[in-house]
Amino acid sequence: MEGDAFSAFAITALRLAGHLTxxxxxxxxxxxxxxARWQVLAAARRGGMSVAQIARALGLARQGVxxxxxxxxxxxxxxxxxxxxxxxxxxxxxxxxxxxxxGVIELAQAGWxxxxxxxxxxxxxxxxxxxxxxxxxxxxxxxxxxx
Amino acid sequence: MEGDAFSAFAITALRLAGHLTxxxxxxxxxxxxxxARWQVLAAARRGGMSVAQIARALGLARQGVxxxxxxxxxxxxxxxxxxxxxxxxxxxxxxxxxxxxxGVIELAQAGWxxxxxxxxxxxxxxxxxxxxxxxxxxxxxxxxxxx
DNA sequence: CCTGATATGACAATATGTTGTCATTATGGA
DNA sequence: TCCATAATGACAACATATTGTCATATCAGG
Numbered sequence: 426m427e428g429d430a431f432s433a434f435a436i437t438a439l440r441l442a443g444h445l446t447x448x449x450x451x452x453x454x455x456x457x458x459x460x461a462r463w464q465v466l467a468a469a470r471r472g473g474m475s476v477a478q479i480a481r482a483l484g485l486a487r488q489g490v491x492x493x494x495x496x497x498x499x500x501x502x503x504x505x506x507x508x509x510x511x512x513x514x515x516x517x518x519x520x521x522x523x524x525x526x527x528g529v530i531e532l533a534q535a536g537w538x539x540x541x542x543x544x545x546x547x548x549x550x551x552x553x554x555x556x557x558x559x560x561x562x563x564x565x566x567x568x569x570x571x572x
Numbered sequence: 573m574e575g576d577a578f579s580a581f582a583i584t585a586l587r588l589a590g591h592l593t594x595x596x597x598x599x600x601x602x603x604x605x606x607x608a609r610w611q612v613l614a615a616a617r618r619g620g621m622s623v624a625q626i627a628r629a630l631g632l633a634r635q636g637v638x639x640x641x642x643x644x645x646x647x648x649x650x651x652x653x654x655x656x657x658x659x660x661x662x663x664x665x666x667x668x669x670x671x672x673x674x675g676v677i678e679l680a681q682a683g684w685x686x687x688x689x690x691x692x693x694x695x696x697x698x699x700x701x702x703x704x705x706x707x708x709x710x711x712x713x714x715x716x717x718x719x
Numbered sequence: 720c721c722t723g724a725t726a727t728g729a730c731a732a733t734a735t736g737t738t739g740t741c742a743t744t745a746t747g748g749a
Numbered sequence: 750t751c752c753a754t755a756a757t758g759a760c761a762a763c764a765t766a767t768t769g770t771c772a773t774a775t776c777a778g779g
Contacts, residue, residue, distance in 0.1 A: 427689030427690055427692060427693070427694055428682060428689045428690075429685070429689075430689060430698055430701075431685040431688050431689030431692065431697055432681070432689075433697070433701055434698075434701045434704075435596075437701045437704045437705055437708070438585060438588050438589055438704060439589055439592055439593065439607075440630075440708060441589070441705075442586055442588070442590075443589075443631055443632070443766090444631070444707075444711040444712065445582050445585055445707075445711070446586065446735095446766095446767095447767085448711055450734095450767090459734070459735085460735090461734075461735060461736085475758095476757085477756070483587075484587045484591070485590070485735095485736070485737090487756095487757080487758085488737080488738085488759085488760090489736045489737070490736095491758065491759080492735085493734095493735080493736095495759095510745095511744075511745070512743090512744060512745085513744055513745090513756090513757055513758060514745095514757055514758080534579070535575060538575040538576070539574070539575035539578075541578050541707065541710055541711075542575045542576075542578030542579075543574055543575075544710060545574060545577075545578065545703065545706070545707075546574070549699075550574065550577040550580070550581045550703065551580075552700065552703075553581060553699070553700040553703040553704065554577075554584045556697065556699075556700040557581075557584045557585060557700065558584055558588075559691070559692070560591075560592075560688065560692075561584070561587060561591050563691060564591040564594075564595055564688075565591065590736085593736095593765095594737085597737090606764070606765085607765095608764075608765060608766085609764095622726095622727080622728095624727055624728080632765095632766070632767090633766060633768080634727075634728085635728085635729085635730090635767080635768085635769095636765070637766095638727090638728065639765085639766090640765085640766095642729095657775095658726085658727080658775070659773095659774065659775085660726085660727055660773070660774055661728080661774090661775095720779100721778100721779085722777100722779085723776100723777090724775100724777085725775080725776075726773100726774075726775070726776090727772100727773080727775090728771100728774100729770100729771080729773100730770085730771085731769085731770085731771105732767100732768085733766100733767080733768080733769100734765100734766080734767075735764100735766080735767095736763100736764085736765080736766100737762100737763080738761105738762085738763080738764100739760105739762080739763100740760085740761085740762105741759080741760080742757100742758090742759085742760105743757080743758085743759100744755100744757070745754100745756070746753100746754080746755075747752100747753090747754085747755100748751100748752090748753085749750100749751085749753100
């Protein structure tokens with residue numbers, strides 16, 4: 426039955442995420458960062474987004490990203506710029522120091538992803554990713570929410 | 573390149589896990605529980621395992637599971653039983669109240685998984701799960717750890 | 720029995736993330 | 750303009766999970 430297959434899929438996905446977060450922390454460690462900070466730094470590099478917009482892009486709670494962004498701002502890795510469109514919602518941009526740290530992380534990440542990805546075909550990875558994305562979309566739209 | 577496919581795969585997996593945890597919290601909410609407590613309750617039902625063994629089975633840090641287990645024990649949902657093989661490592665078992673709560677959760681979970689699983693074939697879900705499991709195995713054995 | 724390595728639970732510090740609440744700022748309609 | 754609604758940041762409380770440290774218990778080898 427698909428329900429059982431789905432349950433097994435979900436359990437595996439949760440465990441995998443734990444491993445990936447740990448791996449990301451290791452990749453970010455040489456730059457004095459973590460997986461979560463890395464995500465915010467990457468969003469800051471894109472630029473033109475407020476904290477709330479970054480939170481939505483990352484699929485996280487606004488307040489959690491705000492706390493991280495405040496820490497990164499305190500460390501000088503990102504900066505808040507005035508937003509002509511909104512007085513309160515400052516735009517997040519990467520500082521030079523932040524860009525340097527992000528560069529270190531992404532260099533390590535590229536090698537890491539190449540090493541792990543070499544054990545798979547792009548088709549395998551893409552197929553798995555598409556299934557995960559479809560599940561996510563269903564969860565976002567609230568399907569089967571009532572159980 | 574597979575590295576890029578792998579990076580996209582990893583990012584999607586992390587976001588999916590956030591959604592799955594949130595969905596699990598909703599499923600466990602009527603029983604006054606959360607995703608994490610649910611996992612410990614399910615492990616307790618299997619029986620014959622200490623806290624440290626449960627932590628290894630779930631792929632979590634021993635100390636985190638210990639804290640959860642202590643809370644569940646305080647609420648009377650699990651109980652610590654003497655372990656003839658080890659004086660300190662008590663065995664975790666489910667109480668009647670714990671079993672009742674777990675039953676409520678799993679009833680809701682079964683319907684939820686069936687509803688979501690219906691949009692996929694078992695083959696799709698299994699293929700995605702196998703890729704995730706292979707990635708996990710590589711991460712556990714430390715391949716490409718050095719980046 | 721003794722010793723060193725390992726396993727376990729206790730405790731603390733920290734990181735991440737959620738929910739809730741509040742005041743302020745935009746936004747859109749009457 | 751006025752007002753209701755939504756968006757945003759600030760702040761707090763809580764849940765989850767990791768790392769580190771410590772004392773004790775277990776185990777393997779001599």
